Amino acid sequence: MSLIIQKIEQLRQEIPPNVRLIGITKGVEVEAIAQAYDAGLRDFGESRLQEAIPKQEQLKSYQDITWHFIGHLQSRKAKKVVESFPWIHSVDSLKLAERLDDCARELSVSPRVCLQVKLVPDPNKYGWHSQELIQDLATLNQYQHLNIQGLMTILPLGLSPTEALTVFKSTRELAQQINQQNWSNLRLSELSMGMSGDYLLGIQAGATMIRLGRAIFL
Ligand SMILES: *Cc1c(COP(=O)(O)O)cnc(C)c1O
Numbered sequence: 001m002s003l004i005i006q007k008i009e010q011l012r013q014e015i016p017p018n019v020r021l022i023g024i025t026k027g028v029e030v031e032a033i034a035q036a037y038d039a040g041l042r043d044f045g046e047s048r049l050q051e052a053i054p055k056q057e058q059l060k061s062y063q064d065i066t067w068h069f070i071g072h073l074q075s076r077k078a079k080k081v082v083e084s085f086p087w088i089h090s091v092d093s094l095k096l097a098e099r100l101d102d103c104a105r106e107l108s109v110s111p112r113v114c115l116q117v118k119l120v121p122d123p124n125k126y127g128w129h130s131q132e133l134i135q136d137l138a139t140l141n142q143y144q145h146l147n148i149q150g151l152m153t154i155l156p157l158g159l160s161p162t163e164a165l166t167v168f169k170s171t172r173e174l175a176q177q178i179n180q181q182n183w184s185n186l187r188l189s190e191l192s193m194g195m196s197g198d199y200l201l202g203i204q205a206g207a208t209m210i211r212l213g214r215a216i217f218l
Helices: 003-014 028-038 048-056 075-084 094-107 130-140 161-180 201-204
Strands: 022-025 043-046 066-069 086-090 110-119 148-151 186-193 209-212
Touching: 003 022, 003 028, 028 048, 043 048, 048 066, 048 075, 066 075, 075 094, 086 094, 086 148, 094 110, 094 130, 110 186, 130 161, 130 209, 148 161, 161 186, 161 201, 201 209
Parallel strands: 022 043, 022 209, 043 066, 066 086, 086 110, 110 148, 148 186, 186 209
Antiparallel strands: none
16 A cells, blocks of 8 residues: 555544545645545645646546645736636735636636635735734625635744644634624635644644645655
């Protein structure tokens, strides 16, 4: 049995069945993606469009794969991402959300998206601070072609497990706070939080989706 298949089977023991495991395949060859598929994985995520498109093309016969875009996205590439990814986790600004909404309207699709937040200051990460997000909700609520489903966060490096758990829990609380405002187009039931180094903490704090690269493919 291949190592990738073994790793996925081990992960399934740890991960509650309601948590969606997304295999992050940046830098991963299509052969390895096919092995993960054979182990039953159907959700895969990519962070760079130039890398993702040729791989999606090669894997075209695997029709039940769901592709997730997880990387920082420039507005000029928005259309291609909307064409190629039914899920976008990394919507990190109002400008990008507006552009994606326009593209979704043109293409008559409604991508599922997460709003990327950073609840602790981190110069290396994109995303809304909680106060900024609260201010932008009324505008986001008008983007009818986006299916805004949740929040996504990436932790800064170097947090202790306790600190990491606190940040993940704050992310969940922010989603609850927004849901209590009853926006017609913002129902945040998904929490995309947890990578190879911190997914157990993410799950503990209520993650519904975890994004694992190294834990599967390294
Ligand atoms: C690379 C990446 C991951 C996966 O990271 P690992 O540490 O390899 O699990 C998850 N989310 C995002 C946004 C990434 O860029």
